[in-house]
Amino acid sequence: MPSAEHFALKYLRREALPTAFCPGCFNGIVINALAKAFEEEGVEDLRNYVFVSGIGCAAWIPSPFMKVDSLHTLHGRAIPVAVGVKLANPGLDVVVVSGDGDLGSIGLGHLVHAARRNMDLAVIMVNNLVYGMTRGQQSPTTPPGLWTTTTPYGSYEYPMDVCRLLAETSANYVARWTPAHFNRLKESIKHMLFRRRRGFRFLEVVAPCTTYVSRRRGLRPGEALKELLRKSVRLEKPGKPGSGGPGERIVVGVFKDEDKPGYLDLYYSYVERARRGGTHG
């Protein structure tokens, strides 16, 4: 019998719905991409997953909306909590979902070190270009010129490219898409969660805050989506120019895709060495 229910509901806590996100927020698209990825992979329920998030709008994606074990941690600390969960129970699939402020500013040290260690985690950073939850302050990814509540005359700092930063570490997988690239986004999630099962896998989703970026710039969500598509440049075709406005170009694509041993692989061989009584490599 065909179900009349939306397919995503089996992954969601219906008592927590509707979400608290602003109308037009791209977090809904991220949830949709996650749900579609699980659905297409035939995942019945998320009981073997643990989602860990920090503080900020993106951190609400799993908690409380997804029907999964979730830890909503301190600001910036999703990664170390996720590390603790994964190392203490490697059988769990641990996924971090948080924002650019949480992972790229206050939690950046943890992010870089988890990537350096090729820690066995999948991390989705939803980059809304500002601190949305606290009313639109400048974040480390705010493009030059963008109005924010702490740069009311236009942001003047150099923004950070988290993907390029992490691609320089030992991370196995680094990719960036936008909500306008829905299929690519979903395929990246599937790749991170089901094809590459080990090491550090990182996906950035450039999803400008509907309320504090797009609306402020006079763009409705649909127009913001179209703009994302226009501004996006494929990593493998860097020649194509961007099309004006803050964050002239968004370089999208897969920055890195490897299958090196992850942290746990290395730790297990270390443990073997320890058990054999050796002290030197």
Added chain:
Amino acid sequence: MRSLLTGNEAVAEGALAAGCNFYAGYPITPSSEIMHIMAERLPRRGGVFYQAEDEIAAINAIIGASWAGAKAMTATSGPGFSLMQEGIGYAVMTETPLVIVDVMRAGPATGQATKPAQGDVMQARWGRHGDQVVPVLAPSTPQECFDMTVRAFAIAEELRTPVIVLSDEFIGHGREVVEIPGRVEVPSRRRPRGRGEPPFDSPDPRVAPPMPPLGEGYYVLVTGSTHDAYGYRDTRGFETHYRLVRRLWDKIWLNMDKLFDYEERNAEEADVGFVAFGSTARSVVKAVEILEARGVRAGYVRLKTLWPLDLRPIRRLAEAARAIIVPELGMGQLILDVERAVRGETRVVGYNKVGGGEPIYPSELARFALEVLGRA
């Protein structure tokens, strides 16, 4: 089994005996030996040792590990302990069993990294923002480092709370004989009886709610925000917040009888009484012997639990004594409790010194007591 151990070694042995199977930490003097031992022992016995990128990562990693079912601990010292405070607050709010060992050194700031102090009493109790209570145990000897670390795990598991063991550099690096029992029993946290039993509420505030394991379909919602019995955030209502914070508060305070521990001598007949803890209490024991040999009726209360604190033993000491001396390796924090207990009815004087690894010698304490009695 009898072994000659430093306090730091005894902490590590106690943790391993208690079943600690996850350690995360960051190097810092004078606690690093605890980390070295865990690094050597845990991987060989199926546990996890993790050297974090900083103390913030260490405390948060043991929070994650604890939720994943591990008996988890970290050890640190002054500056690292400061960095861990927010994480400890999160562990209180989420009712996460943890053991945190702080081997105190001279501060503030970097201070004297290799020198002892007792200046973290108030930070151990009140270092986090918001209302919360965390049990704080204070060993005086390597033997107590072992025993209290075991006890810290038992309390953490039973009450689903972080527990702090407040050692110092003297004890951490001092070496004494430690009796290690052949078998140590530490209870494990209770799991929910069924899917319906709330993981964040309890009909009896003295009893911790059950802790659901991850990965078994409980779909547990863990959050540091104000939450209801099932973990759903309520960041607006009075009722949910007051109910939660009140219960977390009562969970520790109403278990005072279980948590509070002390040792006393001549408490009801001393002319001069001492109140002390940790390494300083060792000098107090000797000072009292010196005074007794000179015919002075002296006594002491040695606090083995610093929080929650039962003031009654201090009050009893004050009823007989003409003066109470509170020696501390610092400018005086415990003395505030003694003054609060005594309520002005007996003279309370501090004996304070800190820095350079200078202990408070028993002889100087005895001399000071005679002076105080002469003036009293």
